[in-house]
Amino acid sequence: MPRVNITAIAVGSEVLTAIPNAAPVLVPAMNYLHKALVASLLNHQVKVSAPQSMDVIAKSFPPSTATFNSSWNSTIFQILQFLRNTNSYYMLNAYPYYEYVHSDGIFPIEYALFQPLSAVKEIVDPNTLFHYESMFDALVDATYNSIGALNFSDIPVVTETGWPWDGDSKEPDATKENAGTFNNNLIRRVSNDTGPPSQPKNPINTFIYEMFNENKKPGSISERSWGIFSTNGSEVYPISLGSPGGISGNFSKLFCVAKPGADENKLQDGINWACGQGHANCSAIQSGQPCYFPDTLQNHASYAYNNYYQRMRSLGGTCDFDGTATITIQDPSSRTCKFTGSSSPGGGVFPSATFGPIGQISRSSTIRSPVFVYTVVVSLALLMLDVNVHFIF
Known part of the structure; x- marks a missing residue:
């Protein structure tokens, strides 16, 4: 942490x-x-x-x-x-x-x-x-x-x-x-x-x-x-x-991210669902895009999970993904990758x-x-x- x-x-x-x-x-x-x-x-x-x-x-x-x-x-x-x-x-x-x-x-x-x-x-x-x-x-x-x-x-x-x-x-x-x-x-x-x-x-x-x-x-x-x-x-x-x-x-300001140590097979399933049936916009985690690095399942899952969550929570969407996701107040954005819901261009809603x-x-x-x-x-x-x-x- x-x-x-x-x-x-x-x-x-x-x-x-x-x-x-x-x-x-x-x-x-x-x-x-x-x-x-x-x-x-x-x-x-x-x-x-x-x-x-x-x-x-x-x-x-x-x-x-x-x-x-x-x-x-x-x-x-x-x-x-x-x-x-x-x-x-x-x-x-x-x-x-x-x-x-x-x-x-x-x-x-x-x-x-x-x-x-x-x-x-x-x-x-x-x-x-x-x-x-x-x-x-x-x-x-x-x-x-x-x-x-x-x-x-x-x-x-x-x-x-x-x-x-x-x-x-x-x-x-x-x-x-x-x-x-x-x-x-x-x-x-x-x-x-x-x-x-x-x-x-x-x-x-x-x-x-x-x-x-x-x-x-x-x-x-x-x-x-x-x-x-x-x-x-x-x-x-x-x-x-x-x-x-x-x-x-x-x-x-709440973010939905992948849990540390979550099962990688479940993370991949979560990414596939969020970016497919869940209609999350996952273009930013494609190769060459600003959120591709670090190139890890946890990072990509966090971006996909959060994008889905921010789009769908007002309609009842939750942050679970078969137990691999969790809610956090910590803005996961970086200088080059801004997560949906972030209010800071450099990452970090909170001081x-x-x-x-x-x-x-x-x-x-x-x-x-x-x-x-x-x-x-x-x-x-x-x-x-x-x-x-x-x-x-």
């Missing part, structure tokens, strides 16, 4: 609550990965963390008295020590949707959606008298206070969040309207460059979950309905990334900026859509540990 800017490695996802028997190997896994990064001189560029759910916090409200569940204190303490020693950050999965649903009406829906609250609905921490305008801010503050309760005060928090756009009959609040309201208001909130009430000088760093729906995920309809894009690249609901505050890029958390991330607020934060799951078998690793880039 030579054009991918990897800035973080997330070891598992909510390991302590999802697979608690793996807790003893979590911090060793993080240490193994960090040592590998040090050996490769990448430890300043790529950070290691372990995302946790809000369930590791015993009681999140009021935020001022929030603490980690005592049964996890030993492991959490080790994690925080590792994060401080490696200048990394605590990765939090905070979903106001779930907190609102489980509150059984204690909190108003406006509070969960970043909407204005009337005087009678204002949420106030009785100990600090901090006014919380959103549940998201309260969850982030509860996490900072839980970290502080273990005597760690210098670890920034990076938050994953989102809202489902569809649900079954028992999930009336999982709607496109609410999902759009939440994510657009989240963008506006993070763009104001301030932190939660207890940490006003530490702007919130977050990314939206998620880019596409996980249509094979078990459970209720909402579990499969967090994506802001359909598989053909069209928006599920309108979302604006045009406001200032670290938001950059054109969300509509060469960092779209994942890196370095002293708390200095300015950043929001990262799932377009900017992909997750690739690989096995930790290489480390002889039964935990999954996620690369954030």
Whole structure:
């Protein structure tokens, strides 16, 4: 992945609550990965963390008295020590949707959606008298206070969040309207460059979950309905990334390319179909034409797949090609070969900026859509540990 800017490695996802028997190997896994990064001189560029759910916090409200569940204190303490020693950050999965649903009406829906609250609905921490305008801010503050309760005060928090756009009959609040309201208001909130009430000088760093729906995920309809894009690249609901505050890029620019290492016979079949029955314009990958080089099946397949996808996605065309294709935001164009859909004559819709958390991330607020934060799951078998690793880039 030579054009991918990897800035973080997330070891598992909510390991302590999802697979608690793996807790003893979590911090060793993080240490193994960090040592590998040090050996490769990448430890300043790529950070290691372990995302946790809000369930590791015993009681999140009021935020001022929030603490980690005592049964996890030993492991959490080790994690925080590792994060401080490696200048990394605590990765939090905070979903106001779930907190609102489980509150059984204690909190108003406006509070969960970043909407204005009337005087009678204002949420106030009785100990600090901090006014919380959103549940998201309260969850982030509860996490900072839980970290502080273990005597760690210098670890920034990076938050994953989102809202489902569809649900079954028992999930009336999982709607496109609410999902759009939440994510657009989240963008506006993070763009104001301030932190939660207890940490006003530490702007919130977050990314939206998620880019596409996980249509094979078990459970209720909402579990499969967090994506802001359909598989053909069209928006599920309108979302604006045009406001200032670290938001950059054109969300509509997606490219369909061949997967690295895809079976060559399938790639050839894909090229033949796209350039034939699929009516893609493949003249640019013919000998002597600007996209002929590099003369590889993967390069030619990427051009053919993308040409077909850009022409046909509005009519329902997808990016699959028997499992050999994938969607990317990385413009595959070069100086001599411009892929359909590219807005840059030299190749590259996006600037060469960092779209994942890196370095002293708390200095300015950043929001990262799932377009900017992909997750690739690989096995930790290489480390002889039964935990999954996620690369954030």
